[in-house]
Amino acid sequence: MTHPARKPRPEEETPQPKKLSRIQVRNRRKIMNAALEVFSSHGYRGATLDQIATEAGLSKPNILYYFEGKEAIHVELLNALMFNWLAPLHKMGPGGDPMTEVLTYVRRKMEMSRQYPRESRLFANEVLQGAPRMGPHLETGLKPLFDEKCAVLADWMAQGKLAKTDPGQLLMSIWAVTQHYADFDAQVNVLIADADAGWKAANSHVDLMFRKLLTP
Amino acid sequence: MTHPARKPRPEEETPQPKKLSRIQVRNRRKIMNAALEVFSSHGYRGATLDQIATEAGLSKPNILYYFEGKEAIHVELLNALMFNWLAPLHKMGPGGDPMTEVLTYVRRKMEMSRQYPRESRLFANEVLQGAPRMGPHLETGLKPLFDEKCAVLADWMAQGKLAKTDPGQLLMSIWAVTQHYADFDAQVNVLIADADAGWKAANSHVDLMFRKLLTP
DNA sequence: GTCTGAGTTTACCAAATGGTAAAAAAGGCA
DNA sequence: TGCCTTTTTTACCATTTGGTAAACTCAGAC
Numbered sequence: 001m002t003h004p005a006r007k008p009r010p011e012e013e014t015p016q017p018k019k020l021s022r023i024q025v026r027n028r029r030k031i032m033n034a035a036l037e038v039f040s041s042h043g044y045r046g047a048t049l050d051q052i053a054t055e056a057g058l059s060k061p062n063i064l065y066y067f068e069g070k071e072a073i074h075v076e077l078l079n080a081l082m083f084n085w086l087a088p089l090h091k092m093g094p095g096g097d098p099m100t101e102v103l104t105y106v107r108r109k110m111e112m113s114r115q116y117p118r119e120s121r122l123f124a125n126e127v128l129q130g131a132p133r134m135g136p137h138l139e140t141g142l143k144p145l146f147d148e149k150c151a152v153l154a155d156w157m158a159q160g161k162l163a164k165t166d167p168g169q170l171l172m173s174i175w176a177v178t179q180h181y182a183d184f185d186a187q188v189n190v191l192i193a194d195a196d197a198g199w200k201a202a203n204s205h206v207d208l209m210f211r212k213l214l215t216p
Numbered sequence: 217m218t219h220p221a222r223k224p225r226p227e228e229e230t231p232q233p234k235k236l237s238r239i240q241v242r243n244r245r246k247i248m249n250a251a252l253e254v255f256s257s258h259g260y261r262g263a264t265l266d267q268i269a270t271e272a273g274l275s276k277p278n279i280l281y282y283f284e285g286k287e288a289i290h291v292e293l294l295n296a297l298m299f300n301w302l303a304p305l306h307k308m309g310p311g312g313d314p315m316t317e318v319l320t321y322v323r324r325k326m327e328m329s330r331q332y333p334r335e336s337r338l339f340a341n342e343v344l345q346g347a348p349r350m351g352p353h354l355e356t357g358l359k360p361l362f363d364e365k366c367a368v369l370a371d372w373m374a375q376g377k378l379a380k381t382d383p384g385q386l387l388m389s390i391w392a393v394t395q396h397y398a399d400f401d402a403q404v405n406v407l408i409a410d411a412d413a414g415w416k417a418a419n420s421h422v423d424l425m426f427r428k429l430l431t432p
Numbered sequence: 433g434t435c436t437g438a439g440t441t442t443a444c445c446a447a448a449t450g451g452t453a454a455a456a457a458a459g460g461c462a
Numbered sequence: 463t464g465c466c467t468t469t470t471t472t473a474c475c476a477t478t479t480g481g482t483a484a485a486c487t488c489a490g491a492c
Contacts, residue, residue: 023439023489042345045262049480061482062440070480121344124399128340129258131402138406146407168408169421176396177389183340184392186347190354191362192384205385212428239459239469265450277452278470286450 028066030056032080035073040118043125044074044133075133078126081119082141088112089149089171098156099214106210109178110203120182146171162214170213177206244282246272248296251289256334259341260290260349291349294342297335298357304328305365305387314372315430322426325394326419336398362387378430386429393422 034055038047049070053060067073088108092101113120126134146168153167181188181202192198236244250271254263265286269276283289304324308317329336342350362384369383397404397418408414 021438027439043259043262043341046259046345048478050478059441060480061442064481065439124340124344125259127400127403128337128344129262138403142403143406165424166417166421168414169417172396172400172404172407172418173393173421173425176392176400180388180392180396184343184388187343187354187358188388190359191388198384201382201385202388205382205389208381209389209425209429213425237459237468243469264448266448275471276450277472280451281469 024066027056027058027062030058031063031066031073032077035077036081036118036122039074039077040122040125043129071133077122078134078137081122082137084116085112085119085123086142086145089145092149093152094155098159098161099211102153102162102214103207103210106174106178106206107203109174110181110206113178113180113182114199117182117185120179124179124183160216163216165213174210177209240282243272243274243278246274247279247282247289248293251293252297252334252338255290255293256338256341259345287349293338294350294353297338298353300332301328301335301339302358302361305361308365309368310371314375314377315427318369318378318430319423319426322390322394322422323419325390326397326422329394329396329398330415333398333401336395337401340395340399376432379432381429390426393425 031052034052034057035047037055038051042051047070049060049063052073053063056063063073067076088105091108092105095101096104123134126132131138149171150167153162153170156162157164157167181199188198189195192201247268250268250273251263253271254267258267263286265276265279268289269279272279279289283292304321307324308321311317312320339350342348347354365387366383369378369386372378373380373383397415404414405411408417
């Protein structure tokens, strides 16, 4: 069989039974993990299958037994991480105090930047270069969520619960500031001597910044 | 002669007479321009000498007549652009109203993002991947300037001219927000329908954000 | 046990890519 | 014009890299 990897993949349009063997689950996870490491630190073109294979502890042809090719790995990685990456934004919504909701979102984004900097850099790399393998995701995944949350924010502002400002710009500035700490880590580390103290300062700073901006 | 490019380059430690012929000036400029275009949109490893050569309207060996290699082009590009990129920060200093000084800096950074998005993405690409070819520049170029301006900001805050906040965090958040519009252009364009209106909104938003943050 | 298919490895290949040698062409100047 | 230097092109090369073929190994069902 030339490409047996076709068969065991259930999550396509045809609802094939999900017969992922233990070995497949384990190795696919290993590959995803290695790919995240390599793609996030070198970008798509800078990453090589050999690097991913070494990082995963597998051979290159073995990698290609599980995935159709380099691009397929990258795309699947983006797909798999997109949901988790947007989870904090999903959680922000009516049902709580507006200011608390927004500041909680900001804090969660900061935690994501600290705990999952590779994910942040993966997306940053991709978007920086024009999002060539993520175009559809931006349109169908991010855009609707963005619009929905803009509406929520606009509503809060109309009710006088938050100071009036452009909701879209607000969201983008939250992303910019919070993800900066992960994406520009190399620069931050040069400028801020004590990483731990710097992180605490960063948290206070972004909290203060958005609190002041949104206090009516 | 194997590498005649050694001779006509004056800006090394030895202060050789700068005998750059018209042709050299013109072609080196063409190459720098092309390299900026290609490196900024594909990253270092994603860029190829062939792409740069095509973009510059020269042949690949001809490129290598003027520069020692791919890496030399990249490094020289970073060197050449660093100064201009930091110019707005140099201008921010005592001698004006503190709030105006900071907000002017913010506005200038926004203008840079709009007018020179390639420069922004070039640096972003480099830093994202750990600044492997820019380490010294961060230490010797950026760090001192950063510390100097932090001191200026701290002084203004101590005088009560600006609200107290961490000066370093302030500077980094200014960079994050302003450069975001250039670096994440592909994403911004998906989320914001009208680019022109979006740009105006962005300018108002960042002005308001930092004004509120810094108002004592 | 043994037989079948899933999983892995060895040995490759073709294209892309950074770089070089050397000849040819183009300037520039007496 | 003739002569020397600078610039450009043509024809290569070695390495890297994504990917494949086919042999081989191993796990589990019977």
